[in-house]
Amino acid sequence: MTTFQLIWKLVRYRPLWYTVNALMWTLIYLAPIAPGLLTKAFFDALTDSAAAKLGLWAIIALLLAAAGGRAVLIVLGFMTDVNFRMRMGGLLRRNMLRHILKEPGAKAIPVSPGEAISNFRDDVEQTEEAVSWSVDALGMTVFAIVSFAILVRIDAQLTLFVFVPLVLVVTAAQLSTARLQKYRAASREATGQVTEAISEMFGAVQAIQVAGAEERVIGRFRKLNEQRRSAMLKDKLFNQTLDSIFSNTVNLGTGLILLLGAQSMRSGSLTVGDFALFVYYLTFVTQFIQNFGKFLTYFKQTEVAKQRMEQLLQNGSPQLLVEPHPLYLRGPLQEPVIPAKTAADRLDVLEVKALSYRYPETGRGIEDIDLRLPRHSFTVVTGRIGSGKTTLARVLLGLLPKDSGDIRWNGQPVGDPGSFFVPPRSAYTPQVPRLYSDTLKRNILLGAADNPEALDNAIRAAVLEPDIAGLPAGLDTLIGPRGVKLSGGQAQRTAAARMFARDAELLVFDDLSSALDVETERKLWERLFERRSATCLVVSHRKAALAYADRILVLKDGRVEASGTLEQLLRESEEMRRLWNRELE
Numbered sequence: 001m002t003t004f005q006l007i008w009k010l011v012r013y014r015p016l017w018y019t020v021n022a023l024m025w026t027l028i029y030l031a032p033i034a035p036g037l038l039t040k041a042f043f044d045a046l047t048d049s050a051a052a053k054l055g056l057w058a059i060i061a062l063l064l065a066a067a068g069g070r071a072v073l074i075v076l077g078f079m080t081d082v083n084f085r086m087r088m089g090g091l092l093r094r095n096m097l098r099h100i101l102k103e104p105g106a107k108a109i110p111v112s113p114g115e116a117i118s119n120f121r122d123d124v125e126q127t128e129e130a131v132s133w134s135v136d137a138l139g140m141t142v143f144a145i146v147s148f149a150i151l152v153r154i155d156a157q158l159t160l161f162v163f164v165p166l167v168l169v170v171t172a173a174q175l176s177t178a179r180l181q182k183y184r185a186a187s188r189e190a191t192g193q194v195t196e197a198i199s200e201m202f203g204a205v206q207a208i209q210v211a212g213a214e215e216r217v218i219g220r221f222r223k224l225n226e227q228r229r230s231a232m233l234k235d236k237l238f239n240q241t242l243d244s245i246f247s248n249t250v251n252l253g254t255g256l257i258l259l260l261g262a263q264s265m266r267s268g269s270l271t272v273g274d275f276a277l278f279v280y281y282l283t284f285v286t287q288f289i290q291n292f293g294k295f296l297t298y299f300k301q302t303e304v305a306k307q308r309m310e311q312l313l314q315n316g317s318p319q320l321l322v323e324p325h326p327l328y329l330r331g332p333l334q335e336p337v338i339p340a341k342t343a344a345d346r347l348d349v350l351e352v353k354a355l356s357y358r359y360p361e362t363g364r365g366i367e368d369i370d371l372r373l374p375r376h377s378f379t380v381v382t383g384r385i386g387s388g389k390t391t392l393a394r395v396l397l398g399l400l401p402k403d404s405g406d407i408r409w410n411g412q413p414v415g416d417p418g419s420f421f422v423p424p425r426s427a428y429t430p431q432v433p434r435l436y437s438d439t440l441k442r443n444i445l446l447g448a449a450d451n452p453e454a455l456d457n458a459i460r461a462a463v464l465e466p467d468i469a470g471l472p473a474g475l476d477t478l479i480g481p482r483g484v485k486l487s488g489g490q491a492q493r494t495a496a497a498r499m500f501a502r503d504a505e506l507l508v509f510d511d512l513s514s515a516l517d518v519e520t521e522r523k524l525w526e527r528l529f530e531r532r533s534a535t536c537l538v539v540s541h542r543k544a545a546l547a548y549a550d551r552i553l554v555l556k557d558g559r560v561e562a563s564g565t566l567e568q569l570l571r572e573s574e575e576m577r578r579l580w581n582r583e584l585e
């Protein structure tokens with residue numbers, strides 16, 4: 001998709017808003033034509049020229065009316081501009097976010113969060129700017145044509161000197177575009193790195209303190225800021241240089257016109273009113289030339305913004321950016337619908353055949369994994385650190401894109417695991433829980449219906465009820481950004497309660513033991529086992545979990561080393577015996 005196509009598609013998204021906006025701004029840019037002609041009439045009247053047709057007071061009244069009319073037009077113009085910009089910016093942001101949410105969760109964005117935020121903020125604004133300025137370019141061109149026609153009729157030679165700089169400016173802007181793009185990309189990247197560093201620092205305050213790394217972290221932050229300063233300086237300096245080239249070319253033209261105008265006046269071919277008209281229009285023509293250059297600059301910078309937004313889509317088609325969708329700008333927002341469980345969601349058996357995935361960065365991952373989970377079974381995946389347990393859970397759930405393999409739900413192939421393994425079919429507790437700055441209750445519900453009985457059950461299943469009793473405001477306690485006010489174990493059990501609140505058929509737990517004490521974890525499995533209301537896939541190396549397992553899968557270097565019941569494995573698998581005896585920890 002070219003930049004022009006991107007802009008065109010955005011215009012087509014809300015053609016009426018664009019047309020009204022273009023009309024408003026064309027009127028705004030055309031508005032000075034009238035006061036220009038009135039100024040000419042004013043001076044002709046003052047000098048008693050034969051050209052004078054209106055009385056002085058009538059002209060003054062018309063001038064005031066023209067000024068008032070233009071002010072009203074400008075207010076209306078800003079209203080249409082803001083409305084149109086909001087819609088096209090909203091569409092770009094909506095489409096990017098939608099795509100990110102559809103991507104495999106563990107690989108949703110190909111860049112750092114800081115850079116992604118800059119895509120959403122700066123690159124969208126940049127695109128808005130280019131589309132919005134296309135309206136100005138249009139209005140200004142219409143003004144240029146009309147004023148050109150008027151001025152040519154008065155003095156063709158003089159008029160030429162007003163328009164020659166335009167050609168120069170356009171050429172200068174065209175010649176410098178490659179460098180402009182390079183500087184723009186560098187300054188955006190540097191800004192993304194600074195934002196990312198801030199987010200990393202805030203996210204790792206404890207780790208920084210424990211390591212006594214404050215000085216070094218600040219040192220690195222300073223370095224990144226310095227890089228940003230230098231990149232921004234180049235970007236701004238180049239922009240400003242271009243700007244000043246534009247305005248000075250025009251100033252030179254102005255000088256020439258004044259010289260030429262003075263000569264024609266002396267020779268009597270130009271009235272004082274004509275001269276006033278030239279000077280009056282000149283200001284606006286100057287503006288036109290500068291602004292046209294600005295539009296070209298924005299257009300070129302949008303090329304960079306477009307490439308960055310396309311990069312965020314990873315393998316998605318660039319057309320996704322501009323796919324038309326409603327934005328819900330008025331009235332109550334649509335509530336997200338969490339579908340209720342139906343008979344069709346029932347899991348009888350989940351089968352996985354030859355599932356493989358390798359991280360492109362390390363070439364490690366999982367290879368050829370077979371798995372069979374009958375209804376309400378309890379399967380534990382175990383293995384040493386780095387054996388591929390988390391990867392298996394993620395690839396199965398579509399949080400990472402499988403390289404190959406077959407996943408079947410009740411015998412039916414699962415086409416897109418990412419969109420299939422969601423509540424009420426499946427729910428998941430990741431190794432590192434994601435909590436939000438909100439109340440404990442809203443963190444657990446996270447959009448699920450507020451059913452007190454189901455919530456109580458979820459809390460009990462996650463062994464969270466003693467903790468809630470001890471919290472100052474119970475379920476309504478605000479847990480701080482990322483849940484910092486909770487202990488690691490509380491955070492993990494909150495995530496588990498969130499999973500239980502979804503009443504899913506398949507429950508996938510990724511290593512709860514990293515934050516739970518042995519006793520709490522034992523209680524959690526015990527309660528889960530009592531209910532036997534779901535099929536469970538559990539990543540763990542804890543005896544408490546292994547003891548409940550109907551079947552255990554032992555992974556080693558990304559492959560299934562052994563599988564069977566605990567008894568069987570302890571008899572037959574050396575790896576299992578070593579894991580059981582904690583020799584590998």
Ligand SMILES: Nc1ncnc2c1ncn2[C@@H]1O[C@H](COP(=O)(O)OP(=O)(O)OP(=O)(O)O)[C@@H](O)[C@H]1O
Pocket residue numbers: 359360361362363364365383384385386387388389390391392511
């Ligand atoms: N994001 C990643 N990029 C590249 N390689 C990765 C990534 N995550 C994991 N790996 C590699 O893939 C292999 C399997 O990792 P995985 O996290 O699945 O192991 P695990 O058994 O879950 O380990 P742990 O017990 O530490 O959770 C490891 O060798 C690891 O280094």
